[in-house]
Amino acid sequence: MTTKYMLAISGNDIFSGGGLHADLATFTSNHLHGFVAVTCLTAMTNKGFEVFATDSTVFGHQFNSLKDVPFSGIKLGLLPNVNIAKQALDFVKLHTDIPVVLDPVLVCKESHDVEVSALREELLNFFPYASIITPNLVEAELLSQRSIKTLADMKLAAKKLYDLGAKNVAIKGGNRLDEKMAIDIFYDGKRLQVLEKPVLSTNNIGAGCTFASSIASQLALGKSAAEAVVISKDFVYQAIQHSDQYGVHQHYEKK
Template sequence: MTIARVLTIAGSDSGGGAGIQADLRTFAIHCVHGMSAITCVTAQNTQGVMRVDALPAEAVVAQIAAVQGDIGITAAKTGMLLNGEIITAVAAHLAQFPVAHLVVDPVMVSRSGAELLAAEAVTALRDRLFPLATLLTPNRYEAQILAQQEITDLAMMEQAARRIYDDTGIAVLIKGGGFRGELQGTDVWYDGETLEVLTTVAVQTPHTHGTGCTLSAAIAAHLALGHDLKASITGGKAYVTQALHHAIAIGQGTGPIGHFFPLLSQG
């Protein structure tokens, strides 16, 4: 039996809602073999992040090389890379040993607007890692930084998508999950030729932890299964929407989405 193999290069979430924990659950439900290269260890729960400890850049690359040299990587995604040293090391390795499909979730700014990367790390991300990507999946705030413009409406989302593509040459999916009102649930995809507005009915739930991680992981899984980029994006978006419908109310804060909802009907 052969199986598609997908690697996540991201941080560990001790609360299990986001990061590699969310990614591996997403890979499992899509019937691909999930692997991980951990960039940092976080102490967090549904109420927030208490501590973040980065792994040495060499340790991150060693994890990638270990699975790539033996098991092989059909597709990969990156999440929280945390600092410029890790970004540069990961990009250097993937430039030398490329993967067929790489989904880059920039993880520069949280959905609440909190900055997660220093300016020099953002530069490394843009200059070193983006050129290796198949798709970029910035949220609203990250897209504002990358496009160097404000985004307050759909026309601005479309303009930003074009600007990011023109600057990077990489297909981009701007996520609208951080918006309120009519743009909530609206994403914009542009690949240099086709610009599409992808809309779903917004799911009203306070439990959204891990949404961005899950989307990029689902897209990577679809790519590994041989689906084209458009089908991978729409398939990933549909999966996240259903996972939001089955979000889990645990802890005292923002709970995770329900990654294993397809199993619920099986008893």
């Protein structure tokens, strides 16, 4: 079978549970070969969880190094500043023939003080080129500029993001609306599907990254957006069941 190559444009998570670590582990679990263009480094300091953007010249060199790789899909994660986002968008525009998943990381789960909401307008520029976007509730609020307190609010936000140019929208609700059920929704402009799984009592990171990179993997393997979201919801659930405290992917591989 011909090897398929995936690109994660994402950051390094110092705790190795999310970011590029989750992306590469997920690609490998789907028997895909993963590459990474690193957008940032992170560290826990006396200021909290800090993000240190990759130098823009170095970031550009990464893309130049990868320009001849025949990628089958791209997953975008944390873009720490406008310059990095613009460079990533320029690269994505050269690959309009393959699936692109945008995980618009506007708020870091470890610290809501780590916000890059100034990137909102720049991230909206990705919408026409992304096969699907996968914001969490806070990111969906910032992007749609709507408050989300209920499932009905989630649905309205998904429709607003679609109207803003997203081809497909998967909003990750997690357990923020229901303590017992992890609720996500999928919207493609016609169908609005609610996806639910029981909340698992674990302490880990990387579920959102894993979800997005799993969707990218499934799209590269030929699944539709709706199929990719359903498969990825189950993949993350199984991964959390087999996780340790540092990430959702340590002890689970898709068979």
